[in-house]
Amino acid sequence: MKAVVMAGGEGTRLRPMTANQPKPLLPVVNRPIMEHVLRLLKRHGFDDTVVTVQFLATLIRNYFGDGEELGMNLRYVAEEVPLGTAGSVKNAEEHLRGEPFIVISGDALTDIDLTDMVRFHRENGAMVTIGLKRVANPLEFGIIIVDDDGRIQRFLEKPTWGQVFSDTVNTGIYIMEPEVLDHVAAGENVDWSSDVFPKLLKDGAPLYGYIAEGYWEDVGTHESYLSAQADVLSGKVDVEIDGFEVSPGIWVAEGAEVDPDAVLKGPLYIGDYAKVEAGAELREFTVLGSNVVVRSEAFLHRAVVHDNVYVGTRTNLRGCVVGKNTDIMAGARVEEGTVVGEECVIEAEAYLANNIKVYPFKTIEAGAVVNTNVIWESKGQRSLFGPRGVSGLINVEITPELVVRLASAYATTLKKGAVVTASRDVSRAARTLKRAVVSALTAAAINVQDLEAAPLPLARFHTSQSGISGGIALRTTPGDPQSVDLVFLDSSGADLSPAAQRKLERVFSRQEYRRAFPGEIAELSFPSRSIEAYTQELLRSIDLSGVDEANLKVVVDCAGGTGSLILPALLSRIGAEVLTVNNRLDEASPTDTLAKQTRDLQRLGELVASARADFGVRFDPVAERLQLVDGSGELVDNERALLVVLDLVAAERKGGRVALPVTTTRVAEQVANFHGVQVQWTPTATDELTKAALAEDIIFAADGRGGFILPEFSRTSDGIAAFVRLIGLVARTKMSLSQIDQRIPQAHLLRRSVPTPWAVKGSVMREVVEAAAGREIDTTDGVRVIEPDGSWALVLPDTAEAVTHLWAEGPDDDTAQRLLEEWAAVVERAEG
Numbered sequence: 001m002k003a004v005v006m007a008g009g010e011g012t013r014l015r016p017m018t019a020n021q022p023k024p025l026l027p028v029v030n031r032p033i034m035e036h037v038l039r040l041l042k043r044h045g046f047d048d049t050v051v052t053v054q055f056l057a058t059l060i061r062n063y064f065g066d067g068e069e070l071g072m073n074l075r076y077v078a079e080e081v082p083l084g085t086a087g088s089v090k091n092a093e094e095h096l097r098g099e100p101f102i103v104i105s106g107d108a109l110t111d112i113d114l115t116d117m118v119r120f121h122r123e124n125g126a127m128v129t130i131g132l133k134r135v136a137n138p139l140e141f142g143i144i145i146v147d148d149d150g151r152i153q154r155f156l157e158k159p160t161w162g163q164v165f166s167d168t169v170n171t172g173i174y175i176m177e178p179e180v181l182d183h184v185a186a187g188e189n190v191d192w193s194s195d196v197f198p199k200l201l202k203d204g205a206p207l208y209g210y211i212a213e214g215y216w217e218d219v220g221t222h223e224s225y226l227s228a229q230a231d232v233l234s235g236k237v238d239v240e241i242d243g244f245e246v247s248p249g250i251w252v253a254e255g256a257e258v259d260p261d262a263v264l265k266g267p268l269y270i271g272d273y274a275k276v277e278a279g280a281e282l283r284e285f286t287v288l289g290s291n292v293v294v295r296s297e298a299f300l301h302r303a304v305v306h307d308n309v310y311v312g313t314r315t316n317l318r319g320c321v322v323g324k325n326t327d328i329m330a331g332a333r334v335e336e337g338t339v340v341g342e343e344c345v346i347e348a349e350a351y352l353a354n355n356i357k358v359y360p361f362k363t364i365e366a367g368a369v370v371n372t373n374v375i376w377e378s379k380g381q382r383s384l385f386g387p388r389g390v391s392g393l394i395n396v397e398i399t400p401e402l403v404v405r406l407a408s409a410y411a412t413t414l415k416k417g418a419v420v421t422a423s424r425d426v427s428r429a430a431r432t433l434k435r436a437v438v439s440a441l442t443a444a445a446i447n448v449q450d451l452e453a454a455p456l457p458l459a460r461f462h463t464s465q466s467g468i469s470g471g472i473a474l475r476t477t478p479g480d481p482q483s484v485d486l487v488f489l490d491s492s493g494a495d496l497s498p499a500a501q502r503k504l505e506r507v508f509s510r511q512e513y514r515r516a517f518p519g520e521i522a523e524l525s526f527p528s529r530s531i532e533a534y535t536q537e538l539l540r541s542i543d544l545s546g547v548d549e550a551n552l553k554v555v556v557d558c559a560g561g562t563g564s565l566i567l568p569a570l571l572s573r574i575g576a577e578v579l580t581v582n583n584r585l586d587e588a589s590p591t592d593t594l595a596k597q598t599r600d601l602q603r604l605g606e607l608v609a610s611a612r613a614d615f616g617v618r619f620d621p622v623a624e625r626l627q628l629v630d631g632s633g634e635l636v637d638n639e640r641a642l643l644v645v646l647d648l649v650a651a652e653r654k655g656g657r658v659a660l661p662v663t664t665t666r667v668a669e670q671v672a673n674f675h676g677v678q679v680q681w682t683p684t685a686t687d688e689l690t691k692a693a694l695a696e697d698i699i700f701a702a703d704g705r706g707g708f709i710l711p712e713f714s715r716t717s718d719g720i721a722a723f724v725r726l727i728g729l730v731a732r733t734k735m736s737l738s739q740i741d742q743r744i745p746q747a748h749l750l751r752r753s754v755p756t757p758w759a760v761k762g763s764v765m766r767e768v769v770e771a772a773a774g775r776e777i778d779t780t781d782g783v784r785v786i787e788p789d790g791s792w793a794l795v796l797p798d799t800a801e802a803v804t805h806l807w808a809e810g811p812d813d814d815t816a817q818r819l820l821e822e823w824a825a826v827v828e829r830a831e832g
Contacts, residue, residue: 001118002096003046004089006172007034007106008054008079013220016341016359016375017321022056024106025063026225027306029232029241030253030271030289032063033219034106036239038070044114046102047072050095052088054079085172086190093181103174105218109228111238112173112214121175124150126208128180128200131173133216144170146209155198168209171216214238222339226319229304230285233267243269253290262294271307289324293396303334306342310396320352323360327396332364345397349755349802367757367802384508385501386800387686389487391477394429398484403436407472409508410488411444413500414469416520421471421489423451423459425562425622427590429484430474437472437486438524445516448524453585455562455623457718458534460493462527464714470496475622476591494690494716535570541713542724544574550731552576553613555629556723557604559596560586561621566720576727579611592620601627601635609633614730615737619719625706626719630737639664642702643671643744644737645722648729649700650675659692659701659709662780662794663807665747683781684796690716749809750816754827756804761797764804767830768795768823785823793819795827 011023018026024034041049049072053060057078067074077092089096089103100121102114112131121129130152132144145154145168170193183200184190201207215237217228231237233249243253249266252258256270261278268282274292276282283301288294292305295313303317306324311317316333323342331349334340338352341360346352350364357373364370384390390406392398414420422437424430431453441448449468451459456473463471470489477483488496488504496504507513516522554576558564564583571578582600589596600618608616608629616629628636628644636644646658646668654676660668661684669679677699682692686703693701693715701709708722709715730737756764768783778784782796782805791810798805804827808819 001046001099001175002101003041003049004092004096004101004103005034005037005041005049005051005106006085006088006103007051007060008057008082008088009105009107010055011107011220014222014225016339016357017222017225017323019341020056020360021342022053022060023219025059026107026219027287027289028109028219028225028228029239029251029269029287031240031242033109033228034060034064035070036109037104037106038064038067038072038074039240040111040114041102041104042070042072044118046114049074050092051076051106052079052092053077054082054088082189083187084189084191084195086184086192086196087188090181090184090186090190093186096181097178100175100177103172103176105172107220108172108216108218109232109237109239110171110173110214110216112171112212112216114173117173117210117212118175120150120210121208124208125206126175127177127205128197129175129208129210130197131171131216132168132209132211133171134211135169144168144209146211150208150210152197152201152207152209155193155201168211171212172218173212222321222337225321226285226302226304229287230267230302233269233285233287235267241269242272295330310393312348327393329366347802365802367755369757384505385496388477388485389495391483391485393482394484398433398486400433400436403433403486404440405508405511405513406486406504407437407440408444408513409504410470410472411441411446412507412512412514413503414446416445416514416516417447417522418469419447419449419467420469421449421451421459421463421473423454423456423471423473425456425475425590426453426560426585426587427476427484428587430476430590433484433486434472434474437474441472442522442524443516444514445520445522447522449527450524451527451530453562453565454530455566455720456487457623457714457716457720458530458562458566460489460716460718461534461537461714462493462530463489464491464493465533478591478620479593481589481591481593492715495687497687497691531566531569535566535573538570538713538721538724539573542710542721542728544724544728544731546732547575547727550576550734552727552731553579553611554727555579555581555604555607555611555613555616557581557600557616557618558583558623559592559600559619559621560584560589561619561623563619563621563623563720566623567619570720570724574724574727576731579607579613581607586621590621597627601629605629605633605635615726617723617726619723620706623719624717626708626723627706628737630741632738634738636737636741638706639704639747639749640741640744641706642704643668643747644740645702645708645726645729646700647671647675647740647744648726648733650677652729652732653677653699656697656699657695659689659695659698661689661703662778662782662784663796664702664704665749665809666790666792667745667747671744681778681780685781685799686717688781747809748811748813748816749807750813750820752806752820752824753798753803754806754824754831755802756797756827756831757802760831761804764827764830765795765797768826771823771826787819791815791819793823795823 007024011018025032243251251269253272255273258276259278262276263281268286271290274288276294277296279296280294280298285302286300287304289307291308294311298315300317302319305322308325310327312330314331319336320334320338326344328346329348332346334352335354337355340358345363347366349367351369353371424434473487560582604616618627628641657678682688693709707717710721772785776786784794786792794807808816810816
């Protein structure tokens with residue numbers, strides 16, 4: 001006996017899950033519903049099967065092929081136009097001649113005993129046997145009444161409650177004799193239940209109903225879709241689960257990695273090559289598809305997550321469905337009944353309320369609260385560039401494919417034949433992605449000078465040389481080993497200006513990439529003397545007089561980063577006694593985590609104290625920033641380090657201006673003015689500080705986070721140059737860092753961040769300005785409110801996250817704390 005699987009339905013009630021895929025391919029415990037149906041047919045001996053297809057038919061054909069992997073013979077019959085349940089089977093008539101056949105839906109989950117149903121059909125000499133099932137709510141189904149022998153007496157399609165006269169419903173599983181097709185008009189839209197069966201019943205044909213004892217669920221709604229997953233995991237339906245039951249109710253497929261410290265409370269299913277980190281909690285009836293990543297502290301309960309989904313740390317998913325290739329970022333929350341389509345991005349801290357539908361290819365902004373369906377709006381990212389270039393999770397947000405497109409867009413903004421540098425930190429991810437960068441640039445007729453692994457200051461210096469138009473540097477995101485930054489440089493080695501960023505974004509968004517003709521493919525070269533050129537220019541530009549006579553002893557921590565490629569050779573030419581540690585390329589730790597920083601700084605302090613060194617320096621892994629330890633081994637925090645270096649520079653120069661962000665303590669102004677130096681306050685963005693440093697009378701700039709600009713050598717942040725400059729300053733001053741620190745007044749500057757949805761950031765700032773009425777305000781960056789006694793508070797919306805940052809400074813901590821609380825209350829009130 002042959003089988004007909006009806007797989008042409010659109011599944012409109014299941015959108016957005018079925019917006020881009022046919023309903024039969026929806027996964028139930030990581031297998032398409034139709035695969036469960038085909039395996040049931042195979043189990044009961046129906047090897048030869050015809051599949052009727054219409055909606056997205058190619059996807060079904062591509063997935064199942066000819067059925068060889070299932071041990072079946074599958075043939076497909078496509079409908080040009082919808083023909084109805086009977087018309088679609090009539091369309092396959094040429095494959096069904098001469099013998100009875102079974103018709104079954106490809107989108108209903110069942111384990112009904114088909115063998116027993118065939119027996120029933122044959123024993124009763126039926127023309128048609130309809131599979132029946134008793135259900136609690138028959139409103140969505142066709143009701144059928146049978147007599148004691150099983151012969152059908154009456155049909156009623158999808159009744160109201162007032163019309164309900166039975167709980168026995170039509171499952172859409174039929175066994176038919178071939179002559180039934182003579183009663184179906186060819187090429188017309190004909191339905192079994194409303195057209196064919198009532199007519200056959202009226203004509204007295206032998207129609208029987210087989211009341212099945214097995215499981216049957218018409219997966220037609222989001223609720224029934226979730227119920228089907230739970231029923232499979234609970235063992236209520238006899239289907240094969242692809243995996244190993246590692247403990248009662250806990251199913252884990254091949255290649256999955258589950259950390260022993262993850263919390264699993266079954267029944268649940270973890271798909272092949274999925275990864276569940278320590279601290280994640282998976283609760284009952286959760287299903288993870290293939291290649292899903294669940295980060296630490298994520299919580300999932302009755303959540304169905306399709307293939308290739310990233311679930312970030314601290315996310316909370318309850319009773320929802322997440323489509324394939326979607327990223328759920330840190331702290332996001334998706335509530336009961338919500339369905340997120342495929343290829344979506346739910347950004348950090350976003351909240352999706354109950355029963356929301358987010359259609360495919362949508363981005364929900366960070367911190368957004370979504371209470372209505374997101375169907376037509378295609379909300380893209382606010383900006384491609386963040387504060388550190390283009391940043392994102394490795395192989396989740398930043399993939400080789402994305403990097404190729406970004407590099408192609410960058411190349412398109414330059415002239416053919418231009419020269420661009422490429423560089424990276426020590427990580428494998430940066431090395432892999434840089435290869436994609438190089439390929440894309442050379443394919444777009446841009447010559448590449450590959451600096452390979454190099455400190456970021458060296459990459460900036462080399463890019464600033466004559467004849468080079470820009471550069472791309474890749475590094476692991478500071479503090480986040482799972483993420484990577486693509487830093488795009490202009491011809492001066494600085495980060496791209498906002499205008500240049502927007503130009504690149506326009507090319508990227510339109511995908512208007514330039515390609516070279518075969519004869520225009522550009523060259524890749526490897527500069528041989530870049531380190532030597534950088535070192536020579538640095539020693540020529542920085543004043544090191546007095547170092548030989550001072551007999552300084554310094555401890556330097558290279559942090560296992562690219563600074564170790566330069567520092568040993570450089571230090572040997574400075575004239576100070578230097579002890580270096582972590583002087584290697586450490587692929588395993590390509591960025592600074594808090595734990596690594598704390599450990600290394602503690603060790604650095606111990607070495608400085610035991611060696612009786614004058615001070616110690618620890619570089620970040622790309623040598624762009626540094627941290628200081630004084631002669632007693634105590635850490636000089638970044639804010640005090642800025643003041644110490646500022647005091648040294650200003651005392652020596654006794655004139656000019658220094659550029660500092662508005663978030664810097666106003667003690668810096670006291671220090672500068674004491675030595676006859678003026679302060680230029682700048683916005684907090686890195687490019688603004690770099691732009692300010694271009695002025696001829698700027699003698700120093702710093703960002704308060706360990707980044708220093710020495711204009712006599714470079715107009716960009718350079719930790720190596722800052723260190724060399726500091727050695728010269730300390731040698732000539734003949735004072736220790738702690739002595740310099742002690743003569744600088746203490747600052748009372750406090751900080752706080754308040755979560756702020758993107759939708760209300762504008763109204764928050766308006767409220768701040770209104771609340772500041774009558775007081776002096778400064779709008780260099782954000783809104784700084786200045787009190788009559790000189791105390792001040794700054795309210796500044798974050799450019800990349802759904803938060804607002806606040807700073808407050810006063811003559812003492814109590815005053816600063818009062819100001820901070822006052823303006824935090826204004827921000828929180830404005831949000832409400």
